[in-house]
Amino acid sequence: KSVKTTAYLNSIIDDFKLSLDNDDIQIKKQFVIDKDIEIDKFYFTTAVLNILENAIKYGKGNTEILIEAKIVNTNFKVMISDNGIGIPKKELKFLFDKFYRVGNKEVHNVKGLGIGLYYTNQIIKAHKGEILVDSQVDKGTTFTITIPIT
Numbered sequence: 001k002s003v004k005t006t007a008y009l010n011s012i013i014d015d016f017k018l019s020l021d022n023d024d025i026q027i028k029k030q031f032v033i034d035k036d037i038e039i040d041k042f043y044f045t046t047a048v049l050n051i052l053e054n055a056i057k058y059g060k061g062n063t064e065i066l067i068e069a070k071i072v073n074t075n076f077k078v079m080i081s082d083n084g085i086g087i088p089k090k091e092l093k094f095l096f097d098k099f100y101r102v103g104n105k106e107v108h109n110v111k112g113l114g115i116g117l118y119y120t121n122q123i124i125k126a127h128k129g130e131i132l133v134d135s136q137v138d139k140g141t142t143f144t145i146t147i148p149i150t
């Protein structure tokens with residue numbers, strides 16, 4: 001099922017914004033999408049929402065989120081960047097493990113099971129896609145989802 005990609009991404013983001021009760025969260029978009037593609041709406045929505053939820057949970061106030069989406073060759077790429085607390089380099093390789101949570105003190109009073117990214121990674125892998133993370137402590141984090149276009 002091919003979807004109107006830009007409209008679809010906008011609708012996920014709009015729904016997410018409506019679910020927030022905090023007005024000082026800025027979400028910017030940069031889409032370069034020149035055709036509609038086939039993506040599984042359910043897994044894609046789940047993946048994006050898990051990452052957006054984390055961007056808010058692990059923010060430092062004045063949260064700014066940038067969502068970039070583009071088509072590169074035969075892949076659909078979505079990058080979600082935040083200006084939150086960041087993740088130490090040595091933790092990055094564990095991030096998609098089941099129940100893994102970074103143990104620093106900023107995160108201590110933030111509730112979670114450590115399952116969001118595990119689940120996100122599983123569903124993306126099941127659809128032959130890939131998710132990568134890059135982060136700098138105190139600066140922010142970027143997740144990149146790459147999904148092959150069939």
Ligand code: ATP
Pocket residue numbers: 050054055057058059082084085086087095100101102103107111112113114115116117118141
């Ligand atoms: P759950 O999603 O199950 O409610 P969670 O948010 O703790 O709980 P994950 O979404 O899997 O679990 O994230 C794992 C850990 O990665 C988090 O506990 C947090 O330490 C770290 N993390 C995830 N996203 C970010 C982010 N955007 N900025 C900083 N740290 C993050």
Ligand code: MG
Pocket residue numbers: 050053054112115116117
């Ligand atoms: Mg989470």
